[in-house]
Amino acid sequence: MPHIAGLPDFRAGKNPSGPCLADDREKLDNAAFLRRVRGAAAVLRAHGIGPGDVVAVVLPNRLDLVVAMFAAWRLGAAVTPVNPQLTDVEARHQIEDSGARVVITEEPGRPIGTLDVTALSTGEHTEEDSEPVAPREDALALLIYTSGTTGRPKGVMLDHANVAAMCGMITDGLALDENEHSLLILPLFHVNGIVVSVLSPLLAGGRATIAGRFSPATFFDAVERARPTYFSAVPAIYAMLVSLPPEVRPDTSSLRRVICGAAPMPAELIARFENRFGVPIVEGYGLSEGTCASTLNPPSGPRKPGTVGLPLPGQTVAVMDADGNLIDDGSAGEVVVRGPNVMRGYLGLPDETARTIVDGWLHTGDVGRFDEDGYLVLVDRIKDMIIRGGENIYPKEIENVLHAHPAVLEAAVVGAPDLVLGEVPVAHVALLPGAAVTTGELIDHCRASLARIKVPVDVLVTTTLPKNPVGKIDKPRLRAAMRP
Incomplete structure (x- = not known):
């Protein structure tokens, strides 16, 4: 497996005209990607970026974000992807905390930006940019900021050894090969989107297509156009897809399997799906x-719904x-993990x-x-x-x-x-389209399977449950709504 920083060179040298990366705007073969x-990289170098620096990228899912990431790595710099939906105040915390020297945005005049993304495609590479820097394995590659549900977001420091180890594990665990074609629908400010849907298929010799903003109504149109072999999503996305009208019967024959992460997915x-x-x-x-x-249900089986699989080798x-x-x-x-994929630590937070x-x-x-x-x-x-x-109750139980009830979606x-x-436990429930059930019926359903102390004192039926930027159900917001 080539070093990630040299992956564009490796792919272009092996198969210049082979497909590499695409989005809603354009398609790049391996030579064009390089x-x-x-x-x-020439543009970033002209802005003073070199080994040890950090580049912040405040972009929606688009091909240029991946180009910027590899350009920074080519110079020995690290990347911190920023959720473009953050306010400037929220984004500034991440930018300042990471010590980013350049901030790439697509909104001209956005106060936090120092470099417009369009400038990246106008750069002319020089001899200096012909060969990538070979970063040390312990050099910082990514600064991924946590969603901040337990306080201010923290910068997770991932070095090149972490990323390389993880990509190897994903490639082996999913049996990825040169025929893989991932469809990216998760945000690229999250490590799942970067590792599972971009780096791993590219390292395996396959390709990736970056979808625009996810919409359940148009998603399968994108699947039928791109013909991917897999995509990775969160339970909320799968819930939206199974809620589509029954007449929606897409052609999914290109998909070998699909992946779910970020939160446990109910077996139902x-x-x-x-x-x-x-x-x-x-x-x-x-x-x-x-x-x-850290774990994966083996694609070749046996897969066990209700579990999150076996530890990755x-x-x-x-x-x-x-x-x-x-x-x-x-x-x-408590679940604990040890291996070469474990982060270097939280930036600036030794305790x-x-x-x-x-x-x-x-x-x-x-x-x-x-x-x-x-x-x-x-x-x-x-x-x-x-x-x-004084009694401990785990909400997931x-x-x-509740998920076992035929009317319940989330x-x-x-x-x-x-x-x-x-x-006391309170349940928030979203129903399947067209389904109807009363609070009393759902509470009786719980009484049939749970000890009295675990039965919710109330069940609040709503159209949809709030989600955080990664697509997980936003329990802190639900808890805040429960406070007097």
Whole structure:
């Protein structure tokens, strides 16, 4: 596998006219991709970018973002992708915290920008740009900022060794080859979009198409046009797709499999998608601090819905009790990860890093257990646990029961303050199109499967559940709405 910084050169040398990267605006073969990267590197060099610098990219999903990323790596610099939907105040925190020397935007005059993206395609490369810098394996490659649900976003430092290890694991785990064609629909400011849908297929010799803003009404039109072999999405996207009118029957024959990450996917939703569209879902689990993925349901089987699969080769996934002892009897504990994919740390936050990585183990904050076949079952997030009168309740258990109801599309359970019990569970539910069910019926449904203490005190039926920028259900917002 070539060094990531030299990937454009490697691909152009091996197959200049082979397809490489496309978006809604244009298509690049390998030779054209290399020319664009070299030209963009010349522009960044003229703006003072060199080894050890950071380039911020504030762009929606488009081909130029990938070009800018490889151009920065070509010069030995790192990249921090910024959610373009952030306000200038929010974006400025990431830009200043990362120490970015250049900020690439597509909005002329946006105060945070220092370089318009159109300038990248006008650069003329020189001899200096002919050969990429070969960054050290421990050189910073990406600064990915967490979604900030537990405070101000933190910069996750991923070096070239982290990224290379993760891409190798993804390529092997998904059995990617030169015939792969990914359709990118997740945001490129998130590590999943970068690693799973761009870097891994390109390193495997395949190609990638970058879709514009996701819309369930037009998504399958893009699938039929591009003919991808896979795409990666979050449960909310799959929920929107299964909610499409029954007359929508797209041609999905090009898809070998599709991937789900970012949040656990209910087994009922997996079954609905697979039965309707005839494409297997491969569910995985990971986090930005682990450079994307740590477990994966093997595409060749057996896949076990309700689990997030087996540990990826090359890293160790375990569960640990509160005293730091590894658990091997199938009981639940905190999920911990060790391997070359574990981040270098949080930028400028040594104490936070020391609390998160202990003796080489990345503490995920997730509660899980291994089943009899070694598949990881996620129980819940530690911070999402509800304590009702001293009893611990994991919302995911209640959510799983609600998902089993035929009218329920999405469910989220959070704790609401209670003067006597401290917290009580309240469920928020979105229904399948055309479905109807009462609050009382859903509560009775829960009573049939759950102990009395776990039954929600209320079920709030809504049109849709709020999502964060990555597409996860925004539980902090739901919790805030519960406060008096």
